[in-house]
Amino acid sequence: MKGSVRDSAILCKQAAVQIAELSTDAKNALLRAMADALEAQATTILAANAEDMTAAREKGIGEAMLDRLALDEGRVRGIAEALRQVAALPDPVGQVTRSERSAKGFTIERVRVPLGVIAMIYEARPNVTADAAALCLKAGNGVILRGGSEAVRSNRAIAACLCGVLREAGLSEHALMLLDDLSREAMLELMQLSEIVDLIIPRGGEGLIRFVTENARVPVIKHYKGVCHLYVDAKANLDKALDILIDGKTSRPSACNALETLLVHADVAAAFLPRAARALRERRVELLGDERARALCPNMGPASDDDFATEFLSLKLTVGIVDSKDAAIAHIRRHGSDHTEVIATEDQAAAECFVHAMRSAVVMVNASSRFSDGGELGLGAEIGISTTRLHAYGPMGAESLTVERFVVRGDGQVRHPQSRLPTP
Amino acid sequence: MKGSVRDSAILCKQAAVQIAELSTDAKNALLRAMADALEAQATTILAANAEDMTAAREKGIGEAMLDRLALDEGRVRGIAEALRQVAALPDPVGQVTRSERSAKGFTIERVRVPLGVIAMIYEARPNVTADAAALCLKAGNGVILRGGSEAVRSNRAIAACLCGVLREAGLSEHALMLLDDLSREAMLELMQLSEIVDLIIPRGGEGLIRFVTENARVPVIKHYKGVCHLYVDAKANLDKALDILIDGKTSRPSACNALETLLVHADVAAAFLPRAARALRERRVELLGDERARALCPNMGPASDDDFATEFLSLKLTVGIVDSKDAAIAHIRRHGSDHTEVIATEDQAAAECFVHAMRSAVVMVNASSRFSDGGELGLGAEIGISTTRLHAYGPMGAESLTVERFVVRGDGQVRHPQSRLPTP
Structure with missing residues (x-):
């Protein structure tokens, strides 16, 4: 990491030109070689991770975070396996998405x-280092990685391993640039x-994402949070709805596609809500409801307006009763985060109306919000989930790391033939 | 324009929800009614335009600018006709671009x-007011228009006419919000x-676009300039290349898709360049060349490095001789603006290599750069041309004013069936 951030980024941009020109086979071979190298260097990676774990424990970091940071042989194999899966994906680069012939005879x-x-700014989990690098390279991009400080040794060991494979393939290692020692100014x-x-893709807590969004001039694709709703319609199959x-x-x-709010149509509230509350409490879910929900389920705490807009990331659920599908739609528009919304209903017209009215990235009919995943x-x-309504909306895969451009093939066509020369 | 910019934008966002829900027929009827209204109110619009023209003449504005500002009955009919063409376009909203069935049985x-x-920030031409509004509405969006000060009366007359049609259709007129009296702070x-x-789309001079890009937190799609290249390959058909x-x-x-630079392979330079220079000079084009080009065409002035990166927007052309296709590619990568590049060649392998190596929004083989247009x-x-390599790259139509999201339809599928309840 010599020189300025700008110099590093320029090196990455230059190296990215090489990556953009690789054939599909060359990219896939590269990713498989990276998977093999990760497995071969597992001892080094695990030693680095052990140091990260010791430092994290000394800092008094919580168990959940420690678990996300921890690697073992199985997890390293998992990371390698994920790279092989990326290798097996179709290559988006060069895909012809449309082809037409113009009236003027060119195609x-x-x-x-x-x-x-692409710059990834992320926290904690070291597997993101390999996953993000693989997807960016698969889509022909250079990648700048800025991982969290807790995982710094693990990330360096993984990046060193992957960069070694780039060098062995005769490519510039700068196509994958780990910049983990950046000051705030940098x-x-x-x-x-x-x-x-x-493009910058931030992944992590809302604080990190707001910091990036509010300070970046580079385009940012992100989601702040997932306040996902399930609306149980008057015509829902209540068994399916409960599942x-x-x-x-x-x-x-803890996943962003977990439900945070349950809305139940008044017509089925008495039949559904007490049963649902019992099942949820058996699973230690704490319920916070509006007045009408609490009247049906006396053990429920009160939900404030803020609660209805909160991503709990824990076993808490807000509950409301609504008099109509439209009231459910209005509630979600007011409190939602444009991530994922679900309707449970056997009434197809109601389902289509809900789908049409919702502007979220993912809308589900009779399926779990947990399927909202690439x-x-x-x-x-x-590589992330976008609630930015531009470029990509919802889960983003390799294709979202590319853009469509125009290729025109003609036979000498000009726009204004009157400017044609007289034959010499 | 009472209240703050923020209040106005919120009103537009609320009105946009109505527009998003309109059927294709309703939107097309709206656009046709707008076209009729523009023609019916031509006298009012032309009177407003006459005032703009007087004020512009008093300010001593140049002839080219005056011509872009001027409306007459024919031009108003042209604007109305453009709206009818937008009405006739396919509706991108609701288009299903892909459909698959998951292994778990949901679609x-x-x-x-x-x-x-969508906010459009633009200069001069009053037709943009109607064109941009029509495309944004067709794609189901609200639109905020910030036109240039020279066209303020014309823009107001056009916007008032279009907003009247929204009101008559029972819609909020705030879906089309002309904010032309904004201070710099606003x-x-x-x-x-x-x-x-x-989204913000700035259209106008490079100064305006840089001002928007450097100050916006809202995503911006833009192009700064079009430095378009024609490379005449060793295997080019020289007649086609000259056309x-x-x-x-x-x-x-003056168009952004006009050529600014000609690169000629050394093998055909003697056969092509003097002939091309003669034909261009007959059309009053001034030529600026590198040393080798000037050796072949003694009347050519010298081209500096800056000249090779300049969008002249006038009858000036820079000329260079290159020893290979790769040298042409390197020149374009160094000086290009990612807008439009053309290769003239009968060698298909050379053409494909050029297409592959170029990263510009539009790449043409044996066709005029002037076709780089929606x-x-x-x-x-x-609505504009993007050289931002995100969301849209190249000419942007109605489809570029939409984004793809996910709709999942299932039959009660869950991700972890082990969490299924025992039947009650």
């Missing part, structure tokens, strides 16, 4: 090209480099 | 939704409203 193709240089400088860096509720709230409460939605892997 | 659709609120405030405005050159440079030199490339209409 117009829309072709995917890499974005250029971070701010990186985020201003709009002529060099094409979706339990899965959405309890299968991984892997589950067919992207193969995920 | 996953990618569906286009509007961006939300402009800056508008550009910070990232929770309300989804493409003349059309690219002379058919509308209308010519099949978009029907154009």
